[in-house]
Amino acid sequence: MNKKGASKKSRTDETTMITTEQSTPFSDLSLSRRLERAEGRSSAEFVEARAELNPESGAEWIEVAGAYAMFDGIGSPVTQTFGLGVFDPVTQADLEKLEEFFQQRGAHVYHEVSPLADASLLTLLNERAYQPIEFTSVMYRPIGRGVQIASPRDKKVQSRLIRDGEEELWARTAARGWSELTEFADTILDLLSVTAKRAGGLSFLAELDGRPIATGAMFIHDGMALLAGASTIPEGRRQGAQLALLESRLRYAAEKGCDIAMMCALPGGASQRNAERQGFRIAYTRIKWSLISPSTNDKVKNDKWKPETQI
Numbered sequence: 001m002n003k004k005g006a007s008k009k010s011r012t013d014e015t016t017m018i019t020t021e022q023s024t025p026f027s028d029l030s031l032s033r034r035l036e037r038a039e040g041r042s043s044a045e046f047v048e049a050r051a052e053l054n055p056e057s058g059a060e061w062i063e064v065a066g067a068y069a070m071f072d073g074i075g076s077p078v079t080q081t082f083g084l085g086v087f088d089p090v091t092q093a094d095l096e097k098l099e100e101f102f103q104q105r106g107a108h109v110y111h112e113v114s115p116l117a118d119a120s121l122l123t124l125l126n127e128r129a130y131q132p133i134e135f136t137s138v139m140y141r142p143i144g145r146g147v148q149i150a151s152p153r154d155k156k157v158q159s160r161l162i163r164d165g166e167e168e169l170w171a172r173t174a175a176r177g178w179s180e181l182t183e184f185a186d187t188i189l190d191l192l193s194v195t196a197k198r199a200g201g202l203s204f205l206a207e208l209d210g211r212p213i214a215t216g217a218m219f220i221h222d223g224m225a226l227l228a229g230a231s232t233i234p235e236g237r238r239q240g241a242q243l244a245l246l247e248s249r250l251r252y253a254a255e256k257g258c259d260i261a262m263m264c265a266l267p268g269g270a271s272q273r274n275a276e277r278q279g280f281r282i283a284y285t286r287i288k289w290s291l292i293s294p295s296t297n298d299k300v301k302n303d304k305w306k307p308e309t310q311i
Contacts, residue, residue, distance in 0.1 A: 023142050025260065027283040032116040033086055035138055035262055035283060038226045039112075040068035040082035041200075042219040047072050049198045062101055065094040071105050077191070080110035080288075085117030095128055099291060109291035112136070115284050125289055134288035137272050139280040140262045143225070147250045149278050154240045157213070159206045159248035167196035170203045174215040177231025195229060203229070204249055206241040214241035218249045225253035227263040230271075246278060 025031050043061070047070045050059035061070040066087025072078035081098060084090060102109045111130070113121065162170050171192040178188050195217060196203045206214035213236025217229025227249055232241050250261055265271035267285060276282075 024281070025140075025142070027140075029086070029116045031140070031260075031283060032114045033083075034222060034224050034260070035140065036083040036086050036114055038219065038221040038224040038262065039264075041221045042198075042226050042228075043070045043078050043080075043082060044068050045198045045200050045219070046070075046078055046194060049194050049201075053194060053197065058105060064098050064101075065090050067098070067111075069098050069101050071102065071107060074105070074107050079107050080112060082112050084111045084113055085121035086114050089118050090121050090124060092124065092128075095124060099128075111289045113287050113289055114138075115286070129292045130289040131292050132287045133290045135267050136286045136288065137265045137267045138262065138283045138286050139265060139272065139275050140260050140283050141279040141281065143250050143254045143258060143261050145251075145254050147247075147254050149243055149247045149250070154244075157206055157208050157239055157241050157244045159204055159216070159241075159244040161248075161252065162196070162203045162205055166205070167203070168193065169212060170196045170205060170215055173205065173212045173233060174229060174231040176233045177215065179234070192229070202249075202252070204245050206232075206236075206245050208236060208239060208241070213239070214245060216242070216245035216249055218253065220253060220256060220258060223257060223259050225249070225256075225258040225261045227261060242274075 047059045047061045050057055050072055057073055059072050061068055063069070065084070067081045067084040067090075069081045070078050079102070084098075098111075099109050111125075113125075171189060174192045175189040195201060198219075200219060200221075202218040202220070204216045204218070205212050206216070212233075214232040215229055216227065216231075219226045219228070227246070230242055230245065253261060261280075262283075263271075263275055263280065264286075265275060272282075
């Protein structure tokens with residue numbers, strides 16, 4: 001090829017690269033608001049489902065300074081806030097109201113905070129004796145109609161949205177995938193059963209020869225598809241079930257008008273690496289803050305069951 005042709009090819013490659021980059025939103029405050037609201041709404045609908053299924057649980061949620069505060073029972077991984085400082089500046093009075101919401105119910109106070117939250121929030125959290133206890137990689141990727149995953153998979157494994165009446169089947173299959181976490185065995189099935197019955201939740205099953213082997217969940221809000229609930233039963237692993245679930249959820253979300261998919265993972269873990277292989281990138285690392293009470297000498301305790309989103 002002559003130099004002129006090589007130069008032309010170089011310009012074409014550069015144009016393709018720029019177009020691809022432009023299709024991915026920048027990780028800014030606007031994106032963070034969409035990501036945090038999607039997760040907040042997902043948790044709020046979980047709490048609403050809990051309240052309907054088990055009224056005596058006292059499950060409820062409130063909004064303070066744009067943040068969603070959820071109570072799903074003492075020790076529940078859903079009992080916390082999302083979006084603090086991202087939508088509105090936070091005052092001492094706002095934090096006092098949130099703390100009262102949890103403490104009146106006997107729950108610990110947890111806030112998941114985006115690094116794009118108003119900078120004044122860090123000062124308030126330190127002044128009120130909060131400590132950081134956990135990091136989460138918040139990840140995202142653009143999607144569109146006809147979206148496909150990058151890795152080949154076994155076509156014998158098929159993924160589909162569950163049918164009415166299959167909620168318990170989905171929950172039991174998902175729980176089997178986390179059966180190694182014996183310390184959370186009782187909690188897991190309960191959480192998954194409620195997850196499958198959320199009004200806005202979407203539950204998917206992966207099947208091999210008609211037998212359920214894996215699960216995935218999705219929640220859609222404002223064009224954002226939140227992926228979670230990834231679980232594969234021990235004997236069904238390494239057959240591409242999660243790849244099938246990922247592809248079917250992304251396609252479903254795109255057909256419903258979503259332009260971005262998101263998921264959360266432990267920083268540097270296998271789930272994060274797998275997500276990056278499928279086009280996800282890290283929007284930011286979120287910090288979970290815990291209120292420490294000097295008067296009672298509470299110890300920092302992260303009792304949240306938070307399995308990685310595996311694909």
